[in-house]
Amino acid sequence: GAGVSQSPRYKVAKRGQDVALRCDPISGHVSLFWYQQALGQGPEFLTYFQNEAQLDKSGLPSDRFFAERPEGSVSTLKIQRTQQEDSAVYLCASSLARLKQGTDTQYFGPGTRLTVL
């Protein structure tokens, strides 16, 4: 079956531009996560959705970052007035979890590589 897909795969933005990154999770997956992976680092948590509800956004680095999942499926991560430090790979993951299942597997998309010039 189809996995998690993300688009675009690569995005180059000039400093100050707004960008929108899309994530299509696996069909039926309740939970959706966004992670940011800087060069040479492990992914870092940004935000979490359970269906359409954004239950945690503690990892968003600034108020320039905004995420939504209005119908509980596709999610968009928006970055306003991009800065060079926003350059990273943005990973989306989804899981079936409906309860507090710590063992539930998160399935990752291929990521969007954002480069801010």
Added chain:
Amino acid sequence: AQSVTQLGSHVSVSEGALVLLRCNYSSSVPPYLFWYVQYPNQGLQLLLKYTSAATLVKGINGFEAEFKKSETSFHLTKPSAHMSDAAEYFCAVTRMNTGFQKLVFGTGTRLLVSP
């Protein structure tokens, strides 16, 4: 707070040699631990996970990991490396927060396999 430390940013082995990638965790409560692999320009793929059912966990592609509470370790091993194992490997631990499990990753270890 929970965290993981991966010792060695790069590990080089010859094809056919033992693979050992180290991960130590810090957790005030029993953790759930994961190993993910990332191939170039791809997302992360789960290799295996420890969920307290058994201390020796077998995963895909011949990898396994052993949870050792006394050593706070969860090292990843494979008896015989293949060229196709060359990739970045991430250890991760879950952190309970508002009823869901966000992953906390280590900094990764790049495995290089030479012929």
